[in-house]
Amino acid sequence: MSLLVKGGTVIGPTGAQPADVLVEGEKIVALLDPAYSASIQAADVVDATGKYVIPGGIDAHTHMELPFGGTAASDTFDTGTAAAAWGGTTTIIDFAVQKTGEVVQDGLAAWHAKADGNCHIDYAFHMILGGVDDDALKAMDQLVADEGITSFKLFMAYPGVFYSDDGQILRAMQTARENGAMIMMHAENGIAIDVLVQQALARGETDPIYHGITRPAALETEATSRAIALAEVAQDTPLYIVHLSASGALEAVAAARDRGRNVFAETCPQYLYLTLEDQLGAPGFEGAKWVCSTPLRSKHESHAKDLWKGLRSNDLAVVSTDHCPFCFKDQKDLGVGDFSKIPNGIGGVEHRVDLVYQGVVDGQLSLERWVETIATTPARMFGLYPRKGVIAPGSDADLVVYDPNGTTRIGVETHHMNMDYSAYEGTEIKGRVGTVISRGEVIVADGNYHGRKGRGRYLKRGLSSYLV
Ligand code: URP
Ligand code: ZN
Ligand code: ZN
Numbered sequence: 001m002s003l004l005v006k007g008g009t010v011i012g013p014t015g016a017q018p019a020d021v022l023v024e025g026e027k028i029v030a031l032l033d034p035a036y037s038a039s040i041q042a043a044d045v046v047d048a049t050g051k052y053v054i055p056g057g058i059d060a061h062t063h064m065e066l067p068f069g070g071t072a073a074s075d076t077f078d079t080g081t082a083a084a085a086w087g088g089t090t091t092i093i094d095f096a097v098q099k100t101g102e103v104v105q106d107g108l109a110a111w112h113a114k115a116d117g118n119c120h121i122d123y124a125f126h127m128i129l130g131g132v133d134d135d136a137l138k139a140m141d142q143l144v145a146d147e148g149i150t151s152f153k154l155f156m157a158y159p160g161v162f163y164s165d166d167g168q169i170l171r172a173m174q175t176a177r178e179n180g181a182m183i184m185m186h187a188e189n190g191i192a193i194d195v196l197v198q199q200a201l202a203r204g205e206t207d208p209i210y211h212g213i214t215r216p217a218a219l220e221t222e223a224t225s226r227a228i229a230l231a232e233v234a235q236d237t238p239l240y241i242v243h244l245s246a247s248g249a250l251e252a253v254a255a256a257r258d259r260g261r262n263v264f265a266e267t268c269p270q271y272l273y274l275t276l277e278d279q280l281g282a283p284g285f286e287g288a289k290w291v292c293s294t295p296l297r298s299k300h301e302s303h304a305k306d307l308w309k310g311l312r313s314n315d316l317a318v319v320s321t322d323h324c325p326f327c328f329k330d331q332k333d334l335g336v337g338d339f340s341k342i343p344n345g346i347g348g349v350e351h352r353v354d355l356v357y358q359g360v361v362d363g364q365l366s367l368e369r370w371v372e373t374i375a376t377t378p379a380r381m382f383g384l385y386p387r388k389g390v391i392a393p394g395s396d397a398d399l400v401v402y403d404p405n406g407t408t409r410i411g412v413e414t415h416h417m418n419m420d421y422s423a424y425e426g427t428e429i430k431g432r433v434g435t436v437i438s439r440g441e442v443i444v445a446d447g448n449y450h451g452r453k454g455r456g457r458y459l460k461r462g463l464s465s466y467l468v
């Protein structure tokens with residue numbers, strides 16, 4: 001079956017050009033000069049006149065069904081990947097979890113049991129290591145060799161849950177240096193944060209805003225710097241800082257990169273648009289909707305401005321969502337009277353392509369950089385390139401027709417995520433996801449959904465293209 005996406009402007013990291021995209025089956029077979037494609041007889045035609053044609057989005061940081069704080073993230077692989085598709089994301093990389101004390105491979109099997117047969121789009125896994133010991137280090141080698149899992153997340157936060165100490169981190173980094181994996185780091189000093197949390201609660205400071213106040217930017221900066229130092233000691237093993245939110249942490253990443261180090265980082269839309277005061281500090285318990293870690297930062301400091309700059313300079317390489325939704329009712333409200341019991345996470349997998357495009361509208365990013373940060377670089381960073389992340393012959397036909405003249409109003413009434421509120425309620429986007437194509441199949445068109453659960457495939461990933 002052939003499909004021609006006709007009349008659009010194809011955007012890639014290196015430029016924009018008028019071109020028609022010819023798809024055969026699941027693959028892109030040619031980019032055609034529009035003057036010459038009139039003679040092509042395709043079974044189906046998608047009209048992209050006046051629109052952008054971009055590679056399907058790759059969200060490299062999601063947590064479908066993640067158990068957290070006595071509950072679990074409210075999107076299943078079914079609901080969460082359908083919502084992603086609606087928003088122009090055609091691949092997710094979710095985090096399988098090894099709980100402390102659990103065999104790594106058992107944690108991975110549990111994640112496959114949740115995801116397999118349920119995803120609407122293609123999916124891959126990183127592995128969270130909740131307990132670095134000799135067995136876990138051996139398991140890292142096996143996952144890289146056999147399971148297509150080439151990145152491992154460690155936590156400097158959450159003592160007693162996912163936390164690794166510096167010795168464990170160093171050993172995991174040394175193992176990654178040998179097997180070629182990427183270490184992903186949740187960089188916050190969890191030991192110091194726990195002290196601040198206990199002190200705040202003892203003073204009766206229980207509202208959601210204290211979640212942010214007890215996780216100061218300085219403790220993200222410190223942990224980021226420490227992670228970079230440990231990676232340098234581990235013979236410059238590649239390091240990827242997740243959900244970076246603080247200016248100081250970004251400075252540490254930029255300085256390491258300027259020294260020629262293999263250090264990369266992502267940020268998330270919530271840190272570009274939402275703040276400690278306006279959202280986390282909302283009256284009463286409302287702020288619980290925006291409890292996530294790292295936390296939203298103060299609008300009176302330069303964090304958001306610096307993050308946009310970091311995206312331009314490539315000190316921030318990727319925008320992921322850290323999609324980890326919890327409903328307000330019966331989930332976030334577990335923390336009424338004690339902010340430390342509010343499950344951590346914000347849902348946004350449906351809105352990343354739109355929210356980052358807003359940076360193009362606002363003059364913060366070029367069109368090319370938009371595509372690079374939401375699709376091409378995540379593919380290269382995590383071993384999916386050139387199968388994903390690029391519009392080129394031989395690549396999977398994951399395509400989004402994006403209408404720069406359309407508009408999108410974000411809100412709970414219209415979103416498809418399994419959440420009873422929207423973190424971005426009322427936000428107006430200048431731009432709109434039109435047709436979404438996943439491996440040659442039109443799954444969203446004209447506001448109608450044609451996808452189905454189970455059509456998404458598990459992707460075994462290779463090593464990062466950024467390895468040296
Ligand atoms: O608040 C967050 N980010 N929840 C998900 C878990 C994590 O640390 O990424
Ligand atoms: Zn994290
Ligand atoms: Zn630099």
Ligand code: ZN
Nearest residue numbers: 061063322324
């Ligand atoms: Zn996360």
